[in-house]
Amino acid sequence: MASIGIFDSGVGGFTILKAVHAKVPGSSIAYVADQANIPYAAKSADWLIKRSQVITDYLIQNGCSTIVIACNTATVSAIGSLRARYPHLQFVGVEPAIKPAALHVTSGKILILATQHTLQSRRLKALCQRHAGQKSVIFQDMPEWVTMAEKGDINSGKVQAAIAASLLPFKDKNVQAVVLACTHYPFFKPVIRRVFPQAVIFDPSLPVANQVKKLHQDDGSNHPQIILATTGNVVGFKAAAANLLPFHAKIQSIVV
Known part of the structure; x- marks a missing residue:
């Protein structure tokens, strides 16, 4: 039985x-990749709420008391309803690092990379108005990055060239901060650093992990289990996990 549950639309989480x-x-x-329904960015808020409830129920059945919504898109749509529906659980969501980025930037720009769903959300707009109202902000969706990350082959020359090419339009925009508001995007931080060597990259992984540590007392087990489950193609999922994770885990296919 797991004590921490993490879910995402795919391998972005x-x-x-890794950080948790x-x-x-x-x-x-216990990690759930809902690959049968990727991309979440194409779903409605109502669908995301209902789907998040289904996956949360699955994680509860597997002993989880702390749930991490490792997806910006699902977080902005569903975390409020999940907290109301399951008051006995602890939920940790992923929030774009607008505030620290705005504090860092002086005269340059903030580049926010996110899915279209997140970019259009009230939550992101509110964060920008509250913390970056006087800053120059560029918003950009990178849907092809999700597709490339899902394949797990993030280090190939072809993939890295494609990532760099998609960032070139912003290279001369005086970008001082890059906010990664999709959990698939941090896989490409090395390329982002090469394109924007002067910028600070704000990755949500560490803040989320710190919050989990704050809320969840470590079980202290000498033999903790990490179980990865997918609602999609388990063969492709195994290959991606082998490429993207630095540790071994039990992998299974589920229907929820």
């Missing part, structure tokens, strides 16, 4: 999983 496991290494973790 692996960036969160490093912070609470003695806790068992």
